[in-house]
Amino acid sequence: MKELMSGNEAIARGAFECGARFATGYPGTPSTEIMEAFAKYPGVYAEWSPNEKVAMEVGIGAAIAGARAMVVMKHVGVNVAADPLFTASYTGTNGALVVITADDPSLHSSQNEQDNRHYARFAKIPMLEPADSEEAKAFIKRAFELSEQFDTPVFLRSTTRLSHSKSVVNLEKPLKVDDRTDIRFNAEKFVMVPMNARRRRVVVEKRMQDLRIFAETFPENRIEMNSPDVGIITAGISYHYAKDVFPEYSYLKLGMVHPLPIGLIREFAAQVRKIYVIEELDPFLEEQIRAMGIEVTGKEIFPYTDEFDPGVIEQAITGGGKAQRSLPEIPIPPRPPNLCPGCPHRGLFYVLGKLKVFVSGDIGCYTLSFMKPLEGLHSCICMGAGIGMAHGMSKALGEKGKGKVVGVIGDSTFLHSGITPLLGMAYNHSDAVIVICDNRTTAMTGMQEHPGTGFTLQGNKTIMVDIAALVKTLGIDSVRIVDPYDLKAVRTVLKEELARSGPSVVISRRACVLFKREKSFPRKSFRIDPEKCTGCRLCLGMGCPPIAWQKVSNDSGSATKKTKGKERDGVAVIDRNLCTGCGLCAQLCKSQAITEEKE
Amino acid sequence: METKSILLAGVGGQGILRASDILCRVFMAVGLDVKKSEVHGMAQRGGCVTSHVRYGQAVHSPLAKKNDIDILVSFEKMETLRYLDYVKESGTVIINTEEIYPPAVNLGDVPYPKNVCEEVRRFFLSVKSVNAAALAIRAGNIRTVNMVLLGALSGCLHLSPELWEKIIDDSFPFKLIAVNRKAFHLGRGL
Ligand SMILES: Cc1ncc(C[n+]2csc(CCOP(=O)(O)OP(=O)(O)O)c2C)c(N)n1
Numbered sequence: 001m002k003e004l005m006s007g008n009e010a011i012a013r014g015a016f017e018c019g020a021r022f023a024t025g026y027p028g029t030p031s032t033e034i035m036e037a038f039a040k041y042p043g044v045y046a047e048w049s050p051n052e053k054v055a056m057e058v059g060i061g062a063a064i065a066g067a068r069a070m071v072v073m074k075h076v077g078v079n080v081a082a083d084p085l086f087t088a089s090y091t092g093t094n095g096a097l098v099v100i101t102a103d104d105p106s107l108h109s110s111q112n113e114q115d116n117r118h119y120a121r122f123a124k125i126p127m128l129e130p131a132d133s134e135e136a137k138a139f140i141k142r143a144f145e146l147s148e149q150f151d152t153p154v155f156l157r158s159t160t161r162l163s164h165s166k167s168v169v170n171l172e173k174p175l176k177v178d179d180r181t182d183i184r185f186n187a188e189k190f191v192m193v194p195m196n197a198r199r200r201r202v203v204v205e206k207r208m209q210d211l212r213i214f215a216e217t218f219p220e221n222r223i224e225m226n227s228p229d230v231g232i233i234t235a236g237i238s239y240h241y242a243k244d245v246f247p248e249y250s251y252l253k254l255g256m257v258h259p260l261p262i263g264l265i266r267e268f269a270a271q272v273r274k275i276y277v278i279e280e281l282d283p284f285l286e287e288q289i290r291a292m293g294i295e296v297t298g299k300e301i302f303p304y305t306d307e308f309d310p311g312v313i314e315q316a317i318t319g320g321g322k323a324q325r326s327l328p329e330i331p332i333p334p335r336p337p338n339l340c341p342g343c344p345h346r347g348l349f350y351v352l353g354k355l356k357v358f359v360s361g362d363i364g365c366y367t368l369s370f371m372k373p374l375e376g377l378h379s380c381i382c383m384g385a386g387i388g389m390a391h392g393m394s395k396a397l398g399e400k401g402k403g404k405v406v407g408v409i410g411d412s413t414f415l416h417s418g419i420t421p422l423l424g425m426a427y428n429h430s431d432a433v434i435v436i437c438d439n440r441t442t443a444m445t446g447m448q449e450h451p452g453t454g455f456t457l458q459g460n461k462t463i464m465v466d467i468a469a470l471v472k473t474l475g476i477d478s479v480r481i482v483d484p485y486d487l488k489a490v491r492t493v494l495k496e497e498l499a500r501s502g503p504s505v506v507i508s509r510r511a512c513v514l515f516k517r518e519k520s521f522p523r524k525s526f527r528i529d530p531e532k533c534t535g536c537r538l539c540l541g542m543g544c545p546p547i548a549w550q551k552v553s554n555d556s557g558s559a560t561k562k563t564k565g566k567e568r569d570g571v572a573v574i575d576r577n578l579c580t581g582c583g584l585c586a587q588l589c590k591s592q593a594i595t596e597e598k599e
Numbered sequence: 600m601e602t603k604s605i606l607l608a609g610v611g612g613q614g615i616l617r618a619s620d621i622l623c624r625v626f627m628a629v630g631l632d633v634k635k636s637e638v639h640g641m642a643q644r645g646g647c648v649t650s651h652v653r654y655g656q657a658v659h660s661p662l663a664k665k666n667d668i669d670i671l672v673s674f675e676k677m678e679t680l681r682y683l684d685y686v687k688e689s690g691t692v693i694i695n696t697e698e699i700y701p702p703a704v705n706l707g708d709v710p711y712p713k714n715v716c717e718e719v720r721r722f723f724l725s726v727k728s729v730n731a732a733a734l735a736i737r738a739g740n741i742r743t744v745n746m747v748l749l750g751a752l753s754g755c756l757h758l759s760p761e762l763w764e765k766i767i768d769d770s771f772p773f774k775l776i777a778v779n780r781k782a783f784h785l786g787r788g789l
Contacts (some may be wrong), residue, residue, distance in 0.1 A: 328680060
């Protein structure tokens with residue numbers, strides 16, 4: 001049967017078909033749907049771990065117990081999970097361990113553009129890279145087989161374009177799997193103290209040598225000979241981009257990007273006159289092929305940054321591309337992503353933006369509040385960094401920083417990597433105030449469950465961690481809970497906590513407006529009375545999508561309203577189809593012009 | 600058959616991904632190879648959303664290059680302008696005349712682009728403008744704007760209406776089928 005599937009859905013399907021029954025991960029674009037799709041297959045166990053490091057450890061444990069385990073994360077997740085992974089490369093696996101890294105060329109939804117192929121070399125782990133959904137399904141099976149055959153973790157690398165493109169996949173019957181799990185003791189292999197690790201270190205090098213030999217005949221490394229004039233060496237989705245524009249060239253398509261099949265590359269190079277290496281991001285293949293003494297063209301013509309498309313490749317190789325066309329020359333306003341109408345983060349960050357404090361931020365929907373007009377967040381490095389950075393800043397500033405440094409972090413992010421830095425703050429007696437933006441879900445990546453929501457990935461009821469109690473236990477004495485839909489309360493609580501010495505935590509709690517399970521408020525809509533509106537623009541300062549500025553001309557009768565003695569030149573209006581009725585703008589309005597819409 | 604490309608573009612929340620899924624299934628049903636590509640994530644938060652759909656005998660890239668789109672379906676008026684350089688000179692442009700203001704327009708910092716349809720007509724021969732919101736309301740649900748536009752697009756594709764209906768029926772829960780079919784036909788009738 002044929003099915004249209006995204007790369008992510010195909011990875012989940014392939015894992016299921018080949019008998020993997022165990023998966024863990026932490027959400028992160030573009031990897032999230034792999035876990036969500038896998039979790040729905042019959043007879044599988046799938047969980048969200050609190051973070052990627054935990055996920056990796058859970059996967060390693062499952063593999064040592066003999067399972068075929070899959071661990072799923074976005075590219076930066078591998079940074080978090082690197083510590084256990086690098087040593088799991090030494091121990092190997094009893095069962096199978098496949099790690100999916102979903103990279104994000106062009107930074108569609110990420111804080112950096114790192115090329116995780118380097119992790120394969122660094123950790124001495126083989127890596128496969130599919131080019132479309134059909135290959136994604138086939139390669140994940142290969143990855144499990146390789147892991148078992150060579151007793152090693154195996155990487156499968158995807159990119160945003162592969163993960164989120166859909167193409168036709170041939171569904172196959174899932175394999176019947178016997179339970180191969182068991183407790184097997186093997187201290188020399190699994191206790192990585194120096195004397196054991198030194199021995200495993202040698203095993204790792206031997207395994208890499210075996211894998212290099214294997215790569216030479218691995219059928220997914222294949223030569224497609226056409227014209228001998230030009231040969232293209234490529235992997236992943238770049239293969240399809242190149243085939244689209246240069247079907248007449250010869251190709252060496254690498255299904256395994258680490259280790260490389262040196263003999264096969266030499267064989268290909270001997271058959272073609274000129275070689276291009278086409279790869280997004282770093283010259284990972286190119287540098288290794290050059291080191292073999294083969295002359296190639298690569299990053300001198302192809303960009304280092306951003307994802308490719310067929311046009312980028314055509315332009316780089318032919319130099320010209322089509323002449324510039326004439327098109328309408330109307331300036332196009334940008335359309336950046338924005339907090340949703342009714343987003344509970346908006347009230348909190350409106351207040352933070354007005355307080356003239358440094359807000360050390362973190363990653364989540366709330367990061368968007370760095371933009372105009374809120375401008376309520378002033379740094380964002382990685383998940384969990386908001387707390388540690390606020391503490392470091394506050395300590396470095398000393399007296400000057402008192403009452404001036406706030407750290408913010410989302411609920412999912414706090415449980416991912418905020419607990420330890422908060423413990424550090426309590427332990428080292430910090431003066432910063434931490435706000436936990438608890439919208440009851442992992443909103444940014446599409447409402448995934450986490451240990452604070454009361455449900456698991458597979459929909460089972462579970463514990464719901466009490467964040468306030470947890471924070472107290474860590475040694476933070478002052479813990480306050482506020483409703484971010486109440487601007488006055490948020491302002492008062494923040495001011496009081498900033499004035500206090502010692503660390504404190506404010507939990508800003510209100511469910512995400514898009515979160516159906518926990519309704520945040522009854523839906524209604526607000527309107528602005530054009531007669532009462534003075535045109536002061538205060539409500540526009542919320543940056544709420546339904547509120548727009550409308551110019552009024554001076555000769556129309558209603559243009560005579562005054563604000564601070566100045567004649568108004570426009571009024572604010574609310575698009576009732578977009579308004580969710582959170583009422584924040586009504587709290588701001590000084591002339592009571594904003595009221596609930598009567599049905 | 601050589602590979603053809605359609606670009607659906609608009610704003611997060613307009614049902615673009617659902618529409619492009621249906622489009623792909625229609626091509627699959629007539630035995631063609633098809634690939635589509637879109638980026639979600641941040642884009643859901645009111646940002647730009649695009650979906651490239653490519654179909655033919657054997658499709659390689661899921662992304663079209665510039666100057667290569669046969670039909671652009673823009674779900675929002677000014678968004679049309681952002682992607683015109685993707686459209687072939689001989690291509691067709693379908694424009695939903697709905698305006699969704701981006702933040703800078705809401706704040707009154709920059710004006711919403713004027714005369715969009717007229718300007719596009721100066722550069723492309725085949726331009727269709729559609730008041731999709733009005734037709735969706737006429738069909739019975741404002742959220743069927745995507746089906747109205749899919750209907751308008753279907754008018755350019757020479758495939759039987761029964762085929763479209765079958766795929767639409769398979770794509771919605773029973774109680775939403777009638778309204779989506781109606782929206783599709785209102786768009787197709789243009
Ligand atoms: C190491 C790492 N893993 C995953 C992500 C992707 N990611 C960014 S923020 C986030 C969670 C956001 O949830 P929360 O903190 O609850 O904030 P919200 O979006 O709900 O406001 C995730 C999963 C990432 N950037 N880095």
